[in-house]
Amino acid sequence: MGFYENRILPHMINRVCGTPPILKQREKIVPKAEGRVLEIGMGSGINLSFYDPERVEFVWGLEPSEGMRRKAQANIARSNVEVKWLGLPGEEIPLDDDSADTVMLTYTLCTIADFRAALAQMRRVLKPGGSLLFCEHGESPDAGVRKWQARLNPIWRAMAGGCNLDRPIDRSLEEGGFAIESLETMYVPGGPRVASFNYWGRAKAR
Numbered sequence: 381m382g383f384y385e386n387r388i389l390p391h392m393i394n395r396v397c398g399t400p401p402i403l404k405q406r407e408k409i410v411p412k413a414e415g416r417v418l419e420i421g422m423g424s425g426i427n428l429s430f431y432d433p434e435r436v437e438f439v440w441g442l443e444p445s446e447g448m449r450r451k452a453q454a455n456i457a458r459s460n461v462e463v464k465w466l467g468l469p470g471e472e473i474p475l476d477d478d479s480a481d482t483v484m485l486t487y488t489l490c491t492i493a494d495f496r497a498a499l500a501q502m503r504r505v506l507k508p509g510g511s512l513l514f515c516e517h518g519e520s521p522d523a524g525v526r527k528w529q530a531r532l533n534p535i536w537r538a539m540a541g542g543c544n545l546d547r548p549i550d551r552s553l554e555e556g557g558f559a560i561e562s563l564e565t566m567y568v569p570g571g572p573r574v575a576s577f578n579y580w581g582r583a584k585a586r
């Protein structure tokens with residue numbers, strides 16, 4: 381891994397993912413987690429302060445990037461919930477079937493290279509009746525914005541660590557074997573419209 385991916389990108393992602401409007405989004409979803417939580421692409425651990433320690437037993441933090449795991453150390457040190465690292469990508473979740481009560485997916489489905497394989501893994505490890513809680517940016521419902529998402533995606537992906545602007549989050553979850561129980565959407569204020577259309581809610585394995 382190069383200097384940009386290992387040192388600069390973790391810092392940039394931590395900044396962009398920690399703005400007040402994005403923190404507000406996290407507040408809407410992360411406190412709903414319960415039991416054994418698997419966080420996919422835990423990044424710098426910004427979600428940790430939003431977990432309710434009364435409801436959460438511990439968090440498996442799956443994060444393939446060493447630079448992001450390093451960046452997370454300060455948030456882990458402050459955390460009221462225990463974190464167990466899993467240093468593998470979402471396509472290879474090293475857990476038994478039916479082991480997590482909650483799968484937490486925030487601003488990560490955009491980045492996972494083989495997101496279909498990763499969703500199949502999330503479905504495998506989620507206990508029957510468990511929840512996948514998600515808050516992701518993705519494909520805009522507006523044709524004009526979608527056109528720019530498609531145009532900018534190649535350069536954005538190269539600069540932003542593999543992040544895609546235009547993944548259809550709801551359809552991807554449904555096609556990945558999840559039934560969406562609740563879904564809200566909006567452009568989160570403060571960012572460019574190409575990158576700010578958010579989807580958040582709860583899904584269950586079908």
Ligand SMILES: C[S@@+](CC[C@H](N)C(=O)[O-])C[C@H]1O[C@@H](n2cnc3c(N)ncnc32)[C@H](O)[C@@H]1O
Pocket residue numbers: 393397420421422423424425426427442443444445448468469470471485486487488491492493494498543
């Ligand atoms: C934009 S960051 C979001 C981090 C965190 N989920 C958050 O909400 O702040 C995307 C994260 O996905 C991680 N990632 C990239 N490829 C991945 C994969 N195949 N499986 C799991 N995580 C991956 C990146 O290392 C990065 O930490």
